[in-house]
Amino acid sequence: MKTGIQGTRLRRAAAVSVTSGAMLAAAAFSAAPAQAVTKPSIVAKGGYVMNNANSKTLYTKAADTKAATGSTTKIMTAKVVLAQPNLNLDAKVTIQKAYSDYIVSKNASSARLIVGDKVTVRQLLYGLMLPSGCDAAYALADKFGSGSTRAARVKSFIGKMNTTAKQLGMTNTKFDSFDGISNGSNYSTPRDLTKLASNVMKSSTFRTVVKTKSTKQRVTTKSGGYRDYTWTNTNTLLSNYSGTIGVKTGSGTQAKYCLVFAATRNGKTVIGTVLTSTSAAQRESDAKKLLNYGFAVL
Numbered sequence: 401m402k403t404g405i406q407g408t409r410l411r412r413a414a415a416v417s418v419t420s421g422a423m424l425a426a427a428a429f430s431a432a433p434a435q436a437v438t439k440p441s442i443v444a445k446g447g448y449v450m451n452n453a454n455s456k457t458l459y460t461k462a463a464d465t466k467a468a469t470g471s472t473t474k475i476m477t478a479k480v481v482l483a484q485p486n487l488n489l490d491a492k493v494t495i496q497k498a499y500s501d502y503i504v505s506k507n508a509s510s511a512r513l514i515v516g517d518k519v520t521v522r523q524l525l526y527g528l529m530l531p532s533g534c535d536a537a538y539a540l541a542d543k544f545g546s547g548s549t550r551a552a553r554v555k556s557f558i559g560k561m562n563t564t565a566k567q568l569g570m571t572n573t574k575f576d577s578f579d580g581i582s583n584g585s586n587y588s589t590p591r592d593l594t595k596l597a598s599n600v601m602k603s604s605t606f607r608t609v610v611k612t613k614s615t616k617q618r619v620t621t622k623s624g625g626y627r628d629y630t631w632t633n634t635n636t637l638l639s640n641y642s643g644t645i646g647v648k649t650g651s652g653t654q655a656k657y658c659l660v661f662a663a664t665r666n667g668k669t670v671i672g673t674v675l676t677s678t679s680a681a682q683r684e685s686d687a688k689k690l691l692n693y694g695f696a697v698l
Contacts, residue, residue: 437696440689442674443682444657448590449672449694452598452662458670458694463591466572467675470650471509471532472593472658473580478525478609479600480560481540489522489605492620493543498550499535506581508534511631516622522605523617523629529609529648530631537579554578565592568599580650590673597647597660598671610646613638636680637661641688645669649683657683663691670694 439459446467449459457463481487495513503510511533513519519527521543527536538554545553545560561575570592576585588596600606614632621627637644643663650658657680662671672690677683 437693440693442677442686442689444674444677444686446590446675447673447686447690448594449670449690450594450598451694451698452601452669452671455595455598458697459672459690460591464572464589466587466589468582468652468654469580469586469588469593469675470652470655470658471534471580472588472648472650472655472660472673472675473575473577473586474528474532474537474650475593475596475600475648475660476561476564476575477537477540477578478528478606479596480557480564481521481525481544482600482603482606483564484544487521489525490520491543492518492520493524493539494518495535495539496542496550499538499542502538503535506534508579508581509634510534511536511629513539513629514621514627517627518620519617520619523619525605525609526612526615526617526631527629530612530615530633532634532649533631534579534581541578565596568595570595580652580655582652582654588675590675593660593673593675594671597662597673601646601662601671607645610635610648611638611644635659635661636684637663637687640684641691647671649680651680659683659687661687661691663695665695668695668698670698 446462448463450457495515495517497515509532511527511531513535524536524540527533541554541557545557547553547556565573573588573592576583617629618626634649643665646662647660657677658675660673674686677686
């Protein structure tokens with residue numbers, strides 16, 4: 401009899417033990433995915449990722465260290481243009497010889513704008529952001545700067561870029577050019593550039609431009625005819641990472657390879673920056689790692 405009672409107790413204890421073990425195993429299993437998300441290692445010297453909805457930081461690597469930005473500078477060029485009061489995106493700008501001479505002298509990336517062509521502001525934004533045209537950047541700075549000379553207008557425009565940076569709280573940023581071809585003092589940080597991109601992505605015009613893989617734009621020529629420009633986006637993430645919605649590549653002798661990126665999945669948007677990576681392929685790889693991590697921890 402005693403043995404029977406002991407046996408029942410033992411069976412009950414075993415059952416409790418098995419149930420407890422199952423519960424612990426279930427708890428451990430449910431916790432596993434969170435533990436599996438390890439912080440990625442990137443080649444870029446600096447990186448930053450945030451939740452675009454609430455600006456919550458998701459990843460940092462030297463996020464506040466100043467670095468050359470290359471053509472990611474053009475995000476601010478676009479921001480200043482789009483912030484102009486009473487902006488007419490269909491206003492036409494006549495392409496000047498100074499813009500093409502500048503491209504040649506700097507061996508700069510180009511939208512291949514032809515002198516005398518009449519190109520709309522909207523088209524110049526495509527030429528600025530897709531092929532990363534420094535000629536388009538020059539045309540926009542000349543159009544939207546103030547002053548009686550081209551040099552004065554460009555200086556005024558760069559002043560607007562720096563004023564905007566201060567307004568956005570980009571405390572570690574300075575611009576000395578309209579396109580990122582630095583005159584010795586053009587720098588930002590992964591955090592600041594991400595902050596800028598998040599802000600300008602509020603513009604529907606900007607969003608439409610930077611998510612475009614390629615475009616054909618018809619412009620009026622000097623003689624009154626027309627020609628078509630075809631521009632392809634340098635941001636290969638648009639084709640290589642599902643959900644990508646922007647933003648801008650950058651490169652240069654000092655900047656090496658940079659990328660400001662954003663992607664939306666399941667209604668959530670992750671936005672970030674990598675600066676000073678080692679190649680175009682590597683900056684894309686770095687960005688993919690950070691996007692994957694961002695979505696995993698969001």
